[in-house]
Amino acid sequence: MSPRRTPVGRRDRPAKTPLSRAGLVSVALRIMREEGLERVTMRRLAAELDTGPASLYVYVRNTAELHGALLDELVADLSSPETAQSEWREQLIGLMCAYTELLFAHPSLARSVLLLRPSGPHYLRLIDEVLRLLLAGGMPSRQAAWGVDLLLQQATATAAEQGSRDEAVEAGGEEEDLALAVSEATSETYPHLVRVRDEIMSGTGEQRLRWAFTTIIDGLSHTR
Numbered sequence: 178m179s180p181r182r183t184p185v186g187r188r189d190r191p192a193k194t195p196l197s198r199a200g201l202v203s204v205a206l207r208i209m210r211e212e213g214l215e216r217v218t219m220r221r222l223a224a225e226l227d228t229g230p231a232s233l234y235v236y237v238r239n240t241a242e243l244h245g246a247l248l249d250e251l252v253a254d255l256s257s258p259e260t261a262q263s264e265w266r267e268q269l270i271g272l273m274c275a276y277t278e279l280l281f282a283h284p285s286l287a288r289s290v291l292l293l294r295p296s297g298p299h300y301l302r303l304i305d306e307v308l309r310l311l312l313a314g315g316m317p318s319r320q321a322a323w324g325v326d327l328l329l330q331q332a333t334a335t336a337a338e339q340g341s342r343d344e345a346v347e348a349g350g351e352e353e354d355l356a357l358a359v360s361e362a363t364s365e366t367y368p369h370l371v372r373v374r375d376e377i378m379s380g381t382g383e384q385r386l387r388w389a390f391t392t393i394i395d396g397l398s399h400t401r
Contacts (some may be wrong), residue, residue, distance in 0.1 A: 198227060198236040202246045209247060214285035217243070244289045248316060250298025251279055251286075256306065268393060269310040269328075273390045274383070277332040278304065284340015288334050304329075318396060324397040339382075 203224050205217045219240070223230040237243045255275055268395055280287040311321035356378055364371040380388070 179284070196226060196232060196236065198246070199235060201226065201236050202243070202250060205243060206247055206250055209286070210383065214244070214247075214283060217247075223279050226240065241289070241293055244286060245293050245295045245300075246297060247286060248290055248293075248300045250281070250294050252276065252303050253299040255299075255303055265313040266391075269307065269314075269394065270387055270390045272306065272310070273328055273332055274386055276329075277386060280333060280336030281339060284336060285335035287333050287340060289331075293338055307309045311394075311397070314394075314398070317401075320397045320400070324393070327393055327397070328390065331393060335386065335389070 201222060204222055208221065208225070209215050219230040219233055222233055226233075269380050277288055280290075305366065307325050307328060311324055312318075316318065316324065359370065359374055359377055362374065370377075
């Protein structure tokens, strides 16, 4: 008589980690940092979490909402220290530069965010901090409220554009083509371009970024 088989119950199997929105976003964030946003698909996340793709839509409505959640996690540590009111402008420029530089590391996410209206708690805290600094500088409420959108759009668009430029340089060097075209322009055909030719490509990325935010802030202060 053959020995009787000992039944193996399902409880002996290692239990799967319960699904949650936080767990989903955490895995997506890891994949984005290691492999890029393009690899963050519902199918890939489902495989990582040992479930079916349909199960994930309980926690995020679509890919756009997932991208917004990823951005929210990235901005969680952005802050501006409480200092004297006279320093509000420098604090604000520093905060916006930090936000832009954060997105520089994830240009694909920046391009996606351009089409979104993020609403996560950390992103709302970023909006609140920008408002605090604008209001601390004596900015009227409407200028401050509209200015937040303008400043964040500038940061996001700059990061998205820079990422696209970097990809273009790797692919074919379009920026070098522009520099060459500008350098070969003649004053007879492009008199104003030639006049400022030396300045078009001047300045470091940080200098130009700070100048852009300074210009927007000054405009908000004087445009009703």
